[in-house]
Amino acid sequence: MLKTKCSDCSSWVYSPILTEITETECPDCGSTFSINDLYVSTGPFSVYRDALLKNLHKYTQLLKGAREELDEFKSRAKGDKSDTESIATLENFVSGLEELLSGCRSRLRVPVKNTVVKYSTDTIPRQGTLVNISSTGICIEASEEISKLHNGSFVILIIDNMNTVDTIYLHGEVVWTGAEKNGNRMGIRFINSEPEVEERIRSFITEEFQLQS
Known part of the structure; x- marks a missing residue:
């Protein structure tokens, strides 16, 4: 887990996504402060990142x-x-x-179960399952052969069941396919996500991480 010290009240603030944001809110005093020094903690131990x-x-x-x-x-x-x-x-x-x-990773990636992802690279809608997600992209287990997909292919994504009332719509780019190694998996990088969508994804990632910890 990552942690940083509040510049106002000196309380420790914990979050797995502190490397992905520039400021955060202290739950103790309520102030918003810039993130400077980061520590990685596990059990009773803490190490300066x-x-x-x-x-x-x-x-x-x-x-x-x-x-x-x-x-x-x-x-x-x-x-x-x-x-x-x-x-x-x-x-x-x-x-x-x-x-x-x-804690050395710049982006937290969490495994996800039982979440459907609808996607299309053309006019035909397809469906797969979410394998893992970070704030910048996802890995999908496709329900069909994906060997014809190439790096750079553009994808329209619709993600359901992300602890949110609204369905999330995203655009992405295929950065790798694992037709040989990992079945029909593919890695997709998000493109031009709206700030509100990025915040919802980060919230989902944090909740999933805490549930699995």
Whole structure:
């Protein structure tokens, strides 16, 4: 989770999308302030985000080694109490590192279930399901073969069931297709979204993140 300190009352303000906005409102004193220093927190630990980015390679290697150690420990564990406790400790360590490194992303991306996306690249409407979403784009699992789609193809999007009364209409551009690797998935970048729509998408992302945390 990302956090920053209110410049007026010094309370901590938490939000997973602090990297995507320039100012935020403090829930304690109600003031709106500019975001300057960002921290990444997990459990009792907090790391200054700039310091984390500066040493990103080291933390990434540490996470890789911890995952390998966890897999190796699980493979040779005998199932007694000491093994169970050791595995749980390693899992918590890996989980904490993963959460810290997630704070290095410039855009929060959350997985989404049970949300229908209607789209069209021509005059024929099609339908798929939302795989994940960020403030700048989405990944869709299409209901048909998409190998004919090319990067740069323009798409009209209609997203339902995003915790909002109104359906969201968007324009997008195909930036990748995964017909070989990930079935009929495609990545779409939003184009010329209205500020109100962008805010609704960010609110949805924040709510989904909190539900899954």
